[in-house]
Amino acid sequence: METNQFVAIGLVVAILIGVTAVFFAAGDPDGLESTAIVILGEKDLFGPTPEDADPEAVGHEGSFEYEAPMPDYSMGEEGGKMGEVIAVVVGIILALLIVFGVGKAVAASKH
């Protein structure tokens, strides 16, 4: 398969996975957050996660907090599913471009 074709098909597959993820992804917290909720005593190891559980409550006070422009892969509450689709597609393209750019720059530096 030609490189251009491989990249085009790969990008389409990535975007399809990302968009599917927006509509089919489960809302429960991931493993690290679930562990935090277990540690906080709000969840059993094998039990369901309560709606109002806050995994960040296990963290340390007075630490650095960074505000991301598209927090949690969304455009905020009013952005809805469309905002999430935009966010995930932006992320996929950014990942592609940044690895392409750094890869090109590093590959060019050997001359």
Add this chain to the structure above:
Amino acid sequence: MHIPDNFIPLWQSAIYWVIALIFIALALRWARNELDDEKVPLIAVLAAGIFAIQAFNLPVGMGTTGHLVGGALAAIVLGSPYAAVFVLTLVLLVQAVVFGDGGITTMGANIINMGVIGGFVGFYSYQGILKYAKNPYLSAGIAAWLACFIPALAASVEMALAGTYPLVEGMIAMGVYHAAIGVIEAVITAGAIYLIASARPELMQSSLGATA
């Protein structure tokens, strides 16, 4: 498995950043030696795919979801653990800076867990298992499971050092959840490697060996 900012005290985060930077420098050296104009677009699209599979929160039961890491996938496809460090570092950078997934101060720890530990465990366990299993897809699946499970245990040790999780409770919960998530990681990694090997067999000759 992305650790948020306030889960690790700043001074400990700084230590993880220093260790991560050493591996990033080695990964850049790998990239300078290995990447050419032909391979750069391929690694870029692999990074796009890894970003996409990480975005998928798959239900694993127990009130928990899992997303894939992709460290074993990158290391096996590109034939080096440093490939995983290179790709995962840049993917984690986008995730933290643009989407707030994983902290900025804790990015060093996240790079160590998913990129360095995930990449090295994925690559070397793949090589070792392949010798006996003789099947690249089965070997890749087992390696991917280990490359999800072992970084999760490493993260729980870091959480214990940070005073965020108690050691035993943290290791049990992280271990149980990521043992389940790792099964999905194993299936998707083996499938992705099969598809990439079918589309671009020459890309993977060095990692699949004569058995492919």
